[in-house]
Amino acid sequence: MARKATQKKKRAAINPKNSAAKTFMNLVDHFSYEQGPSPRPKGLTNFTFFAGAGFSKAWDPKAPVGSELFTIKPDVIEKVADVGALARMFGLSSFDDIEPDQLRQIVYQIDMYERYPDVRSRYVDEQNLRMFRGALRAAVVDRYDQITNLNYFDAAREKFPLIDPTDQQNAILGFFRHLHTRIDGSQGPAEGIRTQFVTTNYDYVIETILDNVLASDDTLFLYTYRGFTPIQVVNEPNMAPVHEHWLVQHLLKINGGFEILRRGDDYILDYSSRSPAQIIRDPPILMLASREQDYSDPYFKTVFPKVVRLMRDTAVLLIVGYSLPADDALIRFFIRQFAEEPEDGRGKVVFYIGPGNDRDKRAVLEEVFPSMEREDAPMLITYNGGFDAFAAECLKYADPLFT
Structure with a gap:
């Protein structure tokens, strides 16, 4: 009852x-x-x-919502790779923001390099992949702080x-x-x-x-x-x-x-x-x-x-x-x-x-x-x-x- x-x-x-x-x-x-x-x-x-x-x-x-947060500037990433390397690897320019679709492609490419070492280009290795991934994450943190402080x-x-x-x-x-x-x-x-x-x-x-x-x-x-x-x-x-x-x-x-x-x-x-x-x-x-x-x-x-x-x-x-x-x-x-x-x-x-x-x-x-x-x-x-x-x-x- x-x-x-x-x-x-x-x-x-x-x-x-x-x-x-x-x-x-x-x-x-x-x-x-x-x-x-x-x-x-x-x-x-x-x-x-x-x-x-x-x-x-x-x-x-x-x-920020996702599209805002994942629109990032390349200046933080350039601490790891110079403009020429970014242009050759990902087609990036230091004068343009990295748009969300470009970021998805970059992250995907890094994931594939890590998962399948045989497809890596000549000058890509475990160490600089780790540094590059760290730079992307640093850029996202920096972007959040630019929009509204953590x-x-x-x-x-x-x-x-x-x-x-x-x-x-x-x-x-x-x-x-x-x-x-x-x-x-x-x-x-x-x-x-x-x-x-x-x-x-x-x-x-x-x-x-x-x-x-x-x-x-x-x-x-x-x-x-x-x-x-x-x-x-x-x-x-x-x-x-x-x-x-x-x-x-x-x-x-x-x-x-x-x-x-x-x-x-x-x-x-x-x-x-x-x-x-x-x-x-x-x-x-x-x-x-x-x-x-x-x-x-x-x-x-x-x-x-x-x-x-x-x-x-x-x-x-x-x-x-x-x-x-x-x-x-x-x-x-x-x-x-x-x-x-x-x-x-x-x-x-x-x-x-x-x-x-x-x-x-x-x-x-x-x-x-x-x-x-x-x-x-x-x-x-x-x-x-x-x-x-x-x-x-x-x-x-x-x-x-x-x-």
Whole structure:
């Protein structure tokens, strides 16, 4: 009887007459742990945010989308190869920007040189290929900083700084601060809502949000699992090499990140500002745009299984600011794990948030979840605006004591 009552209450929370924000907050209320003298026990429920470039843009309107980020100037690359070599190898000129399609071709050519040594030209070897790849990554970091500065970690304050946040940023912070209060583990097994993150972005926006949701003397590094265990975090030994389940949330960067550096078979997280020359010598793990994406790097083999498990363990999925283009087949595969079969999707809800319209959003997700058209599973709820507006609307329904 109790289970039937719970199912009925959940169905009531998803009222088609309600707005997307109201429906989401109803689900938050439904899955949150309960206070009081005799609360009804609830399990731990994953609300997973799959964040694309639109998530960062909601936080910072200057944040670049893919075409902007991958339009780079050759001056950083010329630190490795002169103009003549660039022209012979790739047809590049020092006077022109490298356009996204050119970058895809360059990365593809480097990948082929690494994969098939027999096709390398006379003066290409393992060392200069590594240097050239480092230069491309340095150019992308430099390009991001030209468009909008990366929010580097403040070692003195031991925080990601946030000075004079905008109204939009305050709304997003309030939204995640509210969700942060919806879980409890003090009485035994954790129950309530756990927010999780999977992102295609390289930047530090999610880290900044998570760090500033916490108290000024606390740090996200104690509670955030990256899919791998870094041996060092911002120049200090990792303070939490093994996490406790009731405390930790995931932040999985499926395209790598500006802060992820390799140390042999290990990794460190370096959120400091580095010069292009430093980045060329010690490049971050980044999956750059290419004609054929090569995910053979050990980092991706480590993180991808964590993404698959998390998606399968998720009850409410929020796709934020990501258009899910058809050529991103691997990303669609990951999202498909949320509800691979019709039976998996029953009882699950996916929110698709970003500019557009209901029809196009449903058409895209019906390609990802074929059962959605026949079974309406998982249930789709759309929001055709930015995530900042969605967060602000959600806060209207939040308990004012927690916002």
